[in-house]
Amino acid sequence: MSFQVVTPYSLDEALGALASGEKLVPLAGATDLMVYMEAGTLAPCRFLNLQELDELKPTLSVNGSLTLGAMTTYRDVRVSPIREQFPMLAWAAREVGALAIQSRGTWAGNVANASPAADGVPALMAYDAEIDLWSKKERRRVPLAKFYRGYKEMDRRPDELIAALHLPLPQPGWVDYYRKVGTRRFQAISKTLLAGRILLDADRAVRDIRMVFASIAPYTLRAVQTEAIVRGRELTPEVIEEAAQAIQDEIHPIDDIRSTETYRRRVTSNLVRDFLSL
């Protein structure tokens, strides 16, 4: 009836435990899980403490792509030189709670927690991140943009661990945009958010673009249709306005205690305008 913890000291042991059929809940920085426990929304369960696993240790290695070990925290990114190449990761990290949350909260935890209001996920998704999912049975890699299927529903089996996140190195010329609209400057949950990246031709036509939104759908949303509208076109005021309207058909915001559907809709369009008017 109470909460239990197993702490494996090797990956084999960890994956073996996950494969045993018993439901185990991975425990990383605990910044989400402890809140659920305190609120009484988490039924008693057994946790799998990931803290001692070498293979998951915080790492930020560049080898063709950037690999974040599963236990990599926001702070690890904020203090790493990697922020030069992936500025949006550092901006996003800065938006997560405040310093003491950033020293424990992990990127993988943010992904697996699957909150539609996650701040780390949109940045990762805009960088085309892929997820390493490891189980005793297999090791597979899935694109983050295809990972979510519904509210807190994702392409992860209970016997799988997120082992790492991979981000391809950005080609030169991409411009990043990240704006969180929260209830206050820091320590806030977003009401809407846009993580955008754009690559322009010499004639200002859009060669490629990513637009990822938070808090306006049941999960972090990459707005592929709106991206398609601007891709290949010059960013004239008309095109920008078209995109700002188009996004309305892709999002499904709701009223809740933090804001209203109307507000989220209007501000999301404003974010699109703000981003594309760079």
Add this chain to the structure above:
Amino acid sequence: MMRVSFTVNGKDHEVAAPPMKRLLDVLRDDLALTGVKEGCGEGECGACTVVMDGLLVLSCLVPICQVEGKHVTTIEGLAASGHLHTVQKAFLENGGAQCGICTPGMILSAAYYLDHPDEARDIREALAGNQCRCTGYTRIFESIKAASS
């Protein structure tokens, strides 16, 4: 129950506790270090801030099973051998504490910022996780300025 060994303010401790017991409760109930405060229990107020292995953490969000082998510093450990830390002294002299309930966490965060000025753009960002309902923060900023000069 599990046994966990760690140090607090330089002293070794071993406690027997349920593995998901909050570090906050272990410090307050098992070790009688009541300088660490609980304002919300959900990571928002910062009253329970302590330093663990050199990093700022919220003790209400740290399960004791993850504290094995770690070094924890609380407000009680900041004043080395009876001498106030410069930040404590500055808070005392510049009106940085009013009701005092946020003060232990605030002082630890302030001291951390002075040691790691590059980890936040300014004092405001560095302390955004520590809520104070009394001061309006002005005297807290003054205290930190005084401590850094």
Add this chain to the structure above:
Amino acid sequence: MTFQTIGKSLRRKEGFLKVTGHSVYADDLRLENCLYGKTIRSTVPHAKIKEIRFKDGIPWDEFTIVLPSDIPGLNAVTLIDAEQPFLAEREIRHVAEPVALIAHRDKHLVEKARHFVHVDVEELPAVLTMEEALERNNVFKSYLVQNGDPSEKWNEADVIVEETYRTGAQEHLYIEPQAMIANTIPGESVTVWGSMQCPYYVQKALAPLFDLSHENVRVVQTETGGGFGGKEEYPNMIAGHAALLSWKAGRPVKMIYDRREDMWATTKRHPSKIRVKAAFKRDGTLVALDIDILLDGGAYPTLSAVVLSRATLHAWGPYKCGHTRVRSRVVMTNSVPYGAFRGFGAPQAIFAIEMHMNRAALELGIDPVEIRRKNFLHQGDQMPTGQVIREKIDLEMMMDRALELSGYHRKRADFEQFNAQSRPHRKGIGLSVFFHGSGFTGSGELRLASELSMALTGQGGVEVFAANVEYGQGTNTVLTQIAAEACRIDPDLVMIHQPDTSAVPNSGPTVASRTTMVVGKLVERAALELRKRLKEPTDFEASARQYLAEHGELRITVQYEPSSDLHWDDEKYRGEAYAGYAWSCDVAEVEVDAVEYMARVTNFVSVVECGRVINPLLAAGQIEGGIAQGIGFALYENVVLEQGAMKNNQFTNYIIPTTADTPDIHVNFVEFPHSNPGPYQAKGIGEMPIDGPAPAIGSAVAHALGGRFINELPLLPERIMDVVESL
């Protein structure tokens, strides 16, 4: 006159313990054999209780359970009246109303057990809005203040401006939740220790609950982690609950609310709806003012009548107007009872009148500064209550100083130019001018008849015995400074006794900005009396020690004495409403972002006249803290109600300004030490700073939006959006 200690920024007396983490708050106390108590609460706003069921799955035989039938005395909280039950017996009148109490030695088990208690009810229709309550004539209290007759003036006016203003509930969000520990000898006595502002209120509430004499109820204040009014009357309730459990269990009981329960179940600032109708001459002269105040009191009267009184008596602002009428009502709804909160009704009333003056200036085409200059009160003028301002005031000078410090005129012009170009954000600047009465209203201090004692100590100093508590606002230090000055001794020789009803006399509650002015005066008088007994010594320390060597002890008690020229008529609501007023002018600058419609305060100036400033550092700290809370009230703090109870009852969902949302705050004191009744001519300061920010910010936002006023607080982005979109 030169002072030794008054006017000096002494360190906070208990500061060392606070910065080292050694202060002892209620939850830090440990008692042997202690049980942990929890409250079972209703989940519907209005109902008949049919049955309380304790469901299987919990070892109930190990629990202490208290039901209304276990109450030895009066099942009602004695405050102004005795209407609110400690435990609802037959009828539930609001969500989160206490219906039963449970305790067990295992903290976690009580928490769990709470979910195994089921309250069967028969629901009744609930009244959840002020409007509906008014229709049904559910009025707790009403007042009327009238001077002249505004209704005769409307047709003489050049311009009439009429608007309705609304403010939402506000949560105190002290960082230390409500906390109380009780130990009792069943049948004999009760002792409680806890977080509170008013030990004698708790005693007064507990004695009838247990049918004990007051002496057999001992109340001790522990270090208190913020209160802001939230620990004025609510501690009566939690103290009663802890004591009832202890009485039944025969063991100590600790009750510490978690944040959710604290936000869900305890009092908040009264929501308001205030209609203001004002008539002006073309040049801005105010000729008539008609104000209608409506407050939501919630399900029980608590302190609503006095909150309404203060709202009423601050409604006209610092202006003279020969024809004024203020009608005010506080109504009963099925919401969680609203209660004391810093400002006590004044912030709502001042938001309305100050927004209105700014709106009127706009409609008259004159500057908000000029409309004020035209109408300010001066020495010798009368307020609508007939109270003549006897003290020197110079609001023009204070306003000019605030304008200068903020660069108001230059910025106003610059911002208008800035806003004319389309930019990602707009800027605005706005001001408010206001007063706040110190101490209890009217004859309140006379009825309180506060007493305070002072005794010589073996060190040759003095010890102060008062029931007024330190909860951050500086009681310990300020009373020390007054005692040291009056005795002419070193402040280190002054001791302040812990507030404990078994050791200190009843110097009244720690509320209403009265501690410095009213209680401080008692300290001064006691000190002077001691000096007299020591025959005006040149060396106080030596004389004191000698006196003690000869006589063993010297302890004297003084009592409040009203000044003979203060008169208040409770029936007509006329006379000297307050013995002293503090005055202030705020200037706020804001930016409104065009993408998110969010207003942010970027700079804040406050000029304050509160008589003699006893400790400039602590006084500035009070004002800055009040301003930050006022910024929260204005922009961020939104209590979302569901069935009359707070739905967003989590720290993460109730947004208060953090370091990053609080601007630089510049406080500037103006001192007119003139004859007012406070010690060394000091007046109260605790509440005033929360009065001015909302209208200053509201007007700054209106300025940024090209003169479009939003009459409802908080000014959430969702509200600003509609205005910006219509530009």
